[in-house]
Amino acid sequence: MENTLTIALPKGKLFQPSVELLSKCGLNTEGLSDKARTLLFEDNENKVRYIICRPTDIPVYVEHGAADLGIVGKDSIIEAGKNLYELLDLKFGQCGFVLAAPRKLLSPDGKYAWKQGMRIATKFPTLAKDYLQKKGLQAEIIKLHGNVELAPQVGLAELIVDLVSTGQTLQENDLIALEKIVQASARLIVNRASYRLKAEKINNLLNLIKDNLQNIEKQE
Amino acid sequence: MCIANGNNCTIPAGMRDWLPPEAGEKRLLINTLLDNIAQWGYQEISSPLLEYYQVFNKNEAGAGPDNLYKLIERDGSILVLRPEMTIPIARIIGGKMQGNQPWRLMYGEEVFRYELVQAGRQREFNQVGVELIGERGPEADSEVLALAISSLRRIGIEKFTISLGHMGVLNGLLESLSWEKSLLDELRTLILEKDFVGLHQLLEKAGLEETKKEELLKLLTRPLSVNDLKSIIPGLSGGIQAALQEIESIIALLDVYGYSQYIQIDLSTLRSLDYYTGMVFEIYTVGIGYPIGGGGRYDNLLRQYGKDYPATGFALGIERILLSLPPKLESKKHILLVGDATAGLAGGDLFNKAESLRREGKNVILELKQMTKGQALELAEKLGAELLLWQGR
Numbered sequence: 288m289e290n291t292l293t294i295a296l297p298k299g300k301l302f303q304p305s306v307e308l309l310s311k312c313g314l315n316t317e318g319l320s321d322k323a324r325t326l327l328f329e330d331n332e333n334k335v336r337y338i339i340c341r342p343t344d345i346p347v348y349v350e351h352g353a354a355d356l357g358i359v360g361k362d363s364i365i366e367a368g369k370n371l372y373e374l375l376d377l378k379f380g381q382c383g384f385v386l387a388a389p390r391k392l393l394s395p396d397g398k399y400a401w402k403q404g405m406r407i408a409t410k411f412p413t414l415a416k417d418y419l420q421k422k423g424l425q426a427e428i429i430k431l432h433g434n435v436e437l438a439p440q441v442g443l444a445e446l447i448v449d450l451v452s453t454g455q456t457l458q459e460n461d462l463i464a465l466e467k468i469v470q471a472s473a474r475l476i477v478n479r480a481s482y483r484l485k486a487e488k489i490n491n492l493l494n495l496i497k498d499n500l501q502n503i504e505k506q507e
Numbered sequence: 508m509c510i511a512n513g514n515n516c517t518i519p520a521g522m523r524d525w526l527p528p529e530a531g532e533k534r535l536l537i538n539t540l541l542d543n544i545a546q547w548g549y550q551e552i553s554s555p556l557l558e559y560y561q562v563f564n565k566n567e568a569g570a571g572p573d574n575l576y577k578l579i580e581r582d583g584s585i586l587v588l589r590p591e592m593t594i595p596i597a598r599i600i601g602g603k604m605q606g607n608q609p610w611r612l613m614y615g616e617e618v619f620r621y622e623l624v625q626a627g628r629q630r631e632f633n634q635v636g637v638e639l640i641g642e643r644g645p646e647a648d649s650e651v652l653a654l655a656i657s658s659l660r661r662i663g664i665e666k667f668t669i670s671l672g673h674m675g676v677l678n679g680l681l682e683s684l685s686w687e688k689s690l691l692d693e694l695r696t697l698i699l700e701k702d703f704v705g706l707h708q709l710l711e712k713a714g715l716e717e718t719k720k721e722e723l724l725k726l727l728t729r730p731l732s733v734n735d736l737k738s739i740i741p742g743l744s745g746g747i748q749a750a751l752q753e754i755e756s757i758i759a760l761l762d763v764y765g766y767s768q769y770i771q772i773d774l775s776t777l778r779s780l781d782y783y784t785g786m787v788f789e790i791y792t793v794g795i796g797y798p799i800g801g802g803g804r805y806d807n808l809l810r811q812y813g814k815d816y817p818a819t820g821f822a823l824g825i826e827r828i829l830l831s832l833p834p835k836l837e838s839k840k841h842i843l844l845v846g847d848a849t850a851g852l853a854g855g856d857l858f859n860k861a862e863s864l865r866r867e868g869k870n871v872i873l874e875l876k877q878m879t880k881g882q883a884l885e886l887a888e889k890l891g892a893e894l895l896l897w898q899g900r
Contacts, residue, residue, distance in 0.1 A: 349796075350796060351796045352794070352795060352796020352797075353796075361704075370700075370797075371701075372700075372701035372702075372703070373700075373701065373702045373703060373704050373705065374701075374703050374704075375703065375704065376704040376707070474704055478796045479701075479791070479796065479797065479798065480791040480792070480795060480796050480797065480798070481796075482701075483668045483670050483730070483771060483773070483791045484666075484668055484791055484792075484793055486730050486771070490729065
């Protein structure tokens, strides 16, 4: 594995843009798919190996060095709180964390009255906790694994903290974003040891990716 | 008998039992490292597992490290399991060390840190390390680095990289920016965590002028060669310049040892412990995602414990090194001697035989029981030992 770069790619909506970016950098991404049963792909010519896994697991693979590099959303990095290096903002996969409340709980002028003992449902308890601490607010955090928008409707929580890209889910569930907590996008992350031991290979790829991102920016 | 659903058979999270042969391999590794370090003129020092909380909480207003195991003494004072060895040694030097500096000290001890379990880290681990106390300058720093390199080579690790940085670079940078403290703290954290994206964003937000921003990112976000250093030194401000020149001299000295090829200059190398003042380094090896060791110079720490001595040192993580060692060759086979001492056979002779073999360095199991040859062979098989002698009927 000493001369091979292992890159972890996330299943789901970041997968396609990640593959496109890598293929623009001259890597052979043929046959890469997040739908197939195969989760390991080898590109012997470029000495690159791909691992395809769940976005939330990517920081784990990279922190332990099972993958040298990974592409993953900032949201997963924050939530994992792992010890790894964040090299580059890849700009795609833009979305934001928001604190949202049901419309019916807002005052007529759109204000929300913060009360003690609030409950917040979220898939991102670490991020929600940090946010509350920064704001000096108190609330109980209820961790869910999906469809957080359901929680306020059935009385599980008063508020939610969730990831929003288009805002459609909020709208359909009559939820109003009260505050944007942080903006997230896809990031290139690297293992601490690989960053040193495979410095040359990683820097070459890093420069290729940077050039490509700049080209895209110019075109826009 | 083990009761499955109580705490009778389990151990606390982050702890581990060491079974044979791993326990022996760990001991051998620690001893080999200490043997090598002793040959450089270092003497072993040891301190208690438990210390007063205040010893680790000398920082001004701060709450002290939050990853400590704390206990309450019967008199109500707070005790901690030591999270590292440098501070206990500083305490010893300040209070009771006899003789004169410089001291060359080494240790091989277990330390405890309350890490999050999901981080996959052990909470009890072993460290072998050195502290060179009372010597200033690149000579002492390069000695410590060379000793770390020589120790790793002694135990058969050849492929590793030491990334070398200097606290003076970061401090110089922070000084040159006339920012408010919260922003400086944020910058420090971003560099420590190597969050280059966040670093970009922060510099952008702080409205730093373009040339200054470029210069900062160039310094921090990529590894440098000695030649790079030479070319950038003249353009930098005093504190940073001095730090880089120190790195240059350390590497020049390591050339004398023939070890400079292991060094990679990386100015974003920072240690999470905040007592470092000069050069700092981390050691990385193939196949392990974390550093296997690290260290640096800490010239202001001992002052807090009563003696104002400069000092430099390193610690190696034994568990991580065990993971990166090549698989062991077959371990030394035991020798089995079997004879029935009570049946008037020559038990004394057997014991003498065993002792003489042991003096030769062999590991000998002496079984003074009556057995048939077949039983003895069976026993040898079970023990994985070689049956050398059987006396019986």
